[in-house]
Amino acid sequence: MDEAIEELVKASHILAAQGIVDGFGHVSMRHPHDSGRFLIARSMAPALVGPADIMQLDLHGAPCDGDQRRPFLERFIHAAIYAARPDVGAVVHSHSPSVIPFGVVPSCPLRPVFHMAGFLGGAAPIFEIRDAGGGATDMLVRDEPLGQALAATLGEHAAVLMRGHGSTTVGAHVREAVFNAVYLETNARIQAAAMQLGEVTFLNPAEAANTAEAQRGQIDRAWDLWCRG
Numbered sequence: 726m727d728e729a730i731e732e733l734v735k736a737s738h739i740l741a742a743q744g745i746v747d748g749f750g751h752v753s754m755r756h757p758h759d760s761g762r763f764l765i766a767r768s769m770a771p772a773l774v775g776p777a778d779i780m781q782l783d784l785h786g787a788p789c790d791g792d793q794r795r796p797f798l799e800r801f802i803h804a805a806i807y808a809a810r811p812d813v814g815a816v817v818h819s820h821s822p823s824v825i826p827f828g829v830v831p832s833c834p835l836r837p838v839f840h841m842a843g844f845l846g847g848a849a850p851i852f853e854i855r856d857a858g859g860g861a862t863d864m865l866v867r868d869e870p871l872g873q874a875l876a877a878t879l880g881e882h883a884a885v886l887m888r889g890h891g892s893t894t895v896g897a898h899v900r901e902a903v904f905n906a907v908y909l910e911t912n913a914r915i916q917a918a919a920m921q922l923g924e925v926t927f928l929n930p931a932e933a934a935n936t937a938e939a940q941r942g943q944i945d946r947a948w949d950l951w952c953r954g
Contacts, residue, residue: 729757730779733764736899739951740817741772745906750819750891753803754899756781763807763816767794784808785869798867802893805872806879813895815902820891823913827851828886833920835886835913837928842912843936844883844905851886852878864890884909900948901941907951 733754740746753765762781766774780796781789786804788796803816827835827849834848854862857874866872866887875893879885883905884894894909896902919925928936 726757727776729754730764730776732899733766733779734774734776735952736815736817736903737766737771737774738954739903739948740819740906741770742954743907743910743951745817745819745821745910746771747820750817751797751799751803752815752817752899752903753800754815755807755813760807760811762789763803765797765800765803768797786872799865801869801872802866802875803872805869805876806893806895809873809876810879810881810895812897814897815899816893816895817902817906818891818893819906819910821906821910821913823910823917824886824892825890826917827913828888828890828892835909835916837933837936838912838916838919838925840928840932840936841908841940843928843933843938843940845909845912846882846933846937847930849884849886849892849909850878850880850882851888853888854890900944903951904940904944904947907947 736752748770753763756762761784764779766778767780780792782800783789784804784807786800802818806813806816828851831851836848837843837845852875857871866875886892894902894905896905
């Protein structure tokens with residue numbers, strides 16, 4: 726359990742160092758011994774997270790074992806995805822800036838343009854909170870029904886964009902979810918730059934699938950570098 730917590734703390738620090746999160750955003754991992762729980766920090770800036778800050782929540786987003794500390798408001802993003810996707814072992818939610826434009830311009834989908842983003846497959850789906858919460862929300866996934874709607878939009882994808890808000894990535898384990906979050910931002914930045922030059926050639930489905938499979942075996946290479954700070 727201590728090793729799992731340490732991995733989650735490192736993930737928070739890496740995401741902050743890579744500019745994926747700032748004072749806001751969060752990463753979680755499914756409990757290594759209880760699939761009905763997940764680990765996530767209390768509500769705080771990711772760069773400041775330490776082992777003592779990690780909480781356990783259930784798949785309804787409720788703190789476990791009488792923990793009275795303040796959890797993240799948008800913990801329902803994580804809870805609903807774990808409930809809907811048994812294959813998911815970790816979730817990252819962020820507001821990384823290069824991704825956000827693709828969530829507000831649906832006519833320009835975010836698609837994989839280079840081999841490090843094959844996990845996208847095709848176009849990243851966009852969660853429209855108005856469809857689930859009406860036209861007067863505060864854009865935050867602050868309850869279980871909104872979390873379930875987000876998880877439904879994510880479907881079997883590795884990433885979902887959130888209109889006017891940010892994005893969420895998932896992975897089989899915390900290193901993969903972090904890898905996907907980092908390269909989602911990178912892909913968005915490259916795609917935006919390429920579109921200024923002319924027509925973009927995207928990865929086709931076979932290329933996306935094959936590159937995603939190849940990168941899964943190399944995630945530790947990036948993780949080890951990121952851990953050096």
